[in-house]
Amino acid sequence: MKDIVAAPIFALLISxxxxxxxxxxxKKTKIAFFNPLMIAIALVIGVLLLLDIPLEDYKSGGDFISLFLTPATVILAVPLYRNINSLKxxxxxxxxxxxxxxxxxxxSIWGLAKVFGLPKDLLASLIPKSITTPLGIELSNQIGGIPSVTVAAIIITGIVGAVFAQWILRVCGITDKTAKGIAIGTSAHALGTTKAVELGETEGAMxxxxxxxxxxxxxxxxxxxxGIGMF
Known part of the structure; x- marks a missing residue:
């Protein structure tokens, strides 16, 4: 059993x-709070704790999924090409x-970090929270952040954006399709974009x-x- 759960394919399958x-x-509940990624994270954590699987063993298979992060981001150019006139x-x-x-x-991150007295490395880790994971990890490394903290911040930001984006847009009275897409993509990167795609092709493209x-x-x-020493 130990050999099975330690195999990379096991981590890939449970993910x-x-x-x-x-x-x-x-899909069954149609409740925005039940975001698929958030549910998946909770389930994977539960399985790891239940079967006492070390994080290192899980990463051996989970890293295969990480390989698709960049291609998944690039493929978003397809709906953009279809709506190039809106961009122009x-x-x-x-x-x-x-x-x-x-x-x-x-x-906003810089201001809150100063208010709560966060150390510089944690501040640097949170700065890339609203950009896509591959870029966020690299930026975090460059400015002295902690990549693992950055990844967690990016995921949380994306999930919050995906769950609450439509409600916030409604409250703010934003109805323009381009504005909706730009707002979601800028604040909640690829995870938020999954929600934008649900709203419409133009929203997803933007x-x-x-x-x-x-x-x-x-x-x-x-x-x-x-470079000027702000963090």
């Missing part, structure tokens, strides 16, 4: 199965919205665009701020 269960529950028409508003969202994300732009703007801003 996929947990996510499929999450999708099933989400509203490029000033799109770039302005993404830039505003990134600056707000970075400085959210996919925002992921790349937000990553670029955040990397530039964070590198400059780190």
């Amino acid at each position: 996929i199965l947990a996510y499929e269960i999450g999708i099933f529950i989400n 028409k509203d490029y000033i508003a799109i770039l302005g919205g993404v830039a505003a969202g990134c600056v707000t994300a970075v400085f 959210s996919g665009l925002a992921i790349g732009l937000a990553g670029l703007v955040t990397v530039i801003a964070a590198t400059i701020l780190s």
Whole structure:
């Protein structure tokens, strides 16, 4: 039994199965709070604790899934290409919205970190919370953060965005499809984009665009701020 649970294929299978269960529950309940990824994380943690599987054994198989992070992000360019006219028409508003969202994300973390007296390495770990995981990990390494903390922050941010995005947009009275997509992609990266895709093709395309732009703007801003000693 120990040899079975230590095998990479076991970790891969329980990860996929947990996510499929999450999708099933989400579709059956139609409750936004029951996000498939959040359910999958809880189930995997439960299995690891129940079977006493070391994290290192799980990572041996879980790392196979990580290989698909970058291709999964790149594939978001497909709906973007289909809606290229929307980008050409509203490029000033799109770039302005993404830039505003990134600056707000970075400085809100910086301000809260100062208020609560967080150490510099933890502050640096939280700065990339709103960008996609591959970029976030690399940025965290460059500015002196802790990659594992960064990954956790990115996942939590994405789940919160996916769960509450539609409600927040409704409360704020945002009805424009492009604005919805840009807002979700800038604040909640790829996980939020899964919700944007559910809202519509234009929302999904704009959210996919925002992921790349937000990553670029955040990397530039964070590198400059780190260089002048802000964190």
